[in-house]
Amino acid sequence: MILETFKNFSDFELLDTGDGFRLERWGDVILARPDPQIIWPQSLPKEIWRSAWATFNSASGEERGKWDFVKPLPRPWIISFQDCRFVLKLSPFKHTGLFAEQAANWEWMASKLAKSKVESYKVTSGPSNDKIQNSKFKILNLFAYTGGATMVLAKAGCQVTHVDASKPAITWANENYALNKLPKDSVRWILDDAVKFVNREVKRGVKYDGIIMDPPAFGHSPDGKTWKFNNDLPKLLESCVKLLSDNAKFLLINGYATNSSALALNNLLESSMETLGGKIEFGELCLKQKSGRMISTGIFTRWSK
Ligand SMILES: C[S@@+](CC[C@H](N)C(=O)[O-])C[C@H]1O[C@@H](n2cnc3c(N)ncnc32)[C@H](O)[C@@H]1O
Structure with missing residues (x-):
């Protein structure tokens, strides 16, 4: 933990x-x-x-x-x-459009990407960086909000599929995208229900090298279907595992204000990833104040290989 x-x-x-x-x-x-x-x-x-x-x-x-x-x-x-x-921007629900504690997840993902770039460099072993740049990591970001993780991943050279059911959230994420002057094809924007989109991707046989998700405790798809964390996460994760490529490097689940625990998320991920090997970690996503005192903001579990 x-x-x-x-x-x-x-x-x-x-x-x-x-x-x-x-x-x-x-x-x-x-x-x-x-x-x-x-x-x-x-x-x-x-x-x-x-x-x-x-x-x-x-x-x-x-x-x-x-x-x-x-x-x-x-x-x-x-x-x-x-x-x-x-x-x-300040919202009437106390938010700013960014969850600062997510920076810990961004740093973790960046470390996994850096490690695999070093590994692929060793495999290609030439002085040219072409192969590394051409083999862009494809990442699926579900419940992606204003695109904090999307920007960090796209800046790191990944191709990100950004999925969110809220039009204002996608519009805001596009403002961040423009601000970061990212290559035109680095982000694919999907305004849709995360569950529906993932199921369609499974049928199409699409694969991703990394999947991250930050599902709310409770939410709605654009067609009014409700999302409930404890009820809907296990099925969504089962489908996500089918989307992982043979080269997949990570899968991360974050949760805010759920009535679940980090340990419960860990148990779910352990069961889902049983056959894939790799390493699973879990815990509380915290902010540390100047004096050193920590506060917990949410829970996470993550798999990496
Ligand atoms: C907690 S926020 C994610 C925060 C984000 N990870 C970040 O760090 O900036 C949850 C997001 O899930 C979206 N959402 C809620 N229900 C959804 C659904 N069924 N399908 C897709 N997105 C949904 C909301 O619009 C919201 O943007």
Whole structure:
């Protein structure tokens, strides 16, 4: 069981946590956002908390709320993760369009890609990089939202199939894509139900070298079909395993606000990947605040070879 955090994301910092709130820095912008798990007191003095440019407030138990501003936000508001850039916007559900903790997953995927590039370089053993560049990794990103992982993978030279059921999410991901000046054919955009799309890909015999997914606890397909994490994930994973190529390097499942556990996800993945060998890890995806204290934001399990 791992408590996973990113190593290098200088545009994001968890400054403090306490009394039901996180104090975060996104670029220059400081935000105070509620997080119900934070049941301990704040560590930093009140005047630091008062330096927040905006604070999200909602009636107790309500997901929708409003931002109270002390200072206007930059427009556009852009932050960087290594060589990727992202447009942020505040939503009435306390979100910014990026889940900063995902940077730990992005770093993990990048390490797997770097390792296989080194291996394929050894196999081709010539001085030319042509073979490495031509053999692009094909990645399937399900429930892909505003495309955080899509941008990181496309920047790393992968061909990414980005699937999400929400038109506004795909539009936002396209803004990030334009900002990152990525090659035209590096992302295939699919506005569809993840389950339906995966089943169609299985029928078509399509293969991917990596699959990542961040299914919500509860969601809807464009035609109104409900998605429930515990009910629908096992079947989706069964289909995803059929999509893995012989050269597949990773499969990652992330979960937010589910009533599952990292251990349960691990058990599911272990059963699904039994015949494929490789390594499975699982744990909590965390953010580490300046003082070293960690908070858990979600759970993950991941397979790599
Ligand atoms: C938790 S967010 C993913 C966050 C993303 N991994 C990131 O790091 O930026 C979940 C996404 O799943 C999408 N979604 C919900 N139900 C879906 C479905 N049935 N098929 C495809 N996408 C769906 C939502 O539109 C949303 O963008």
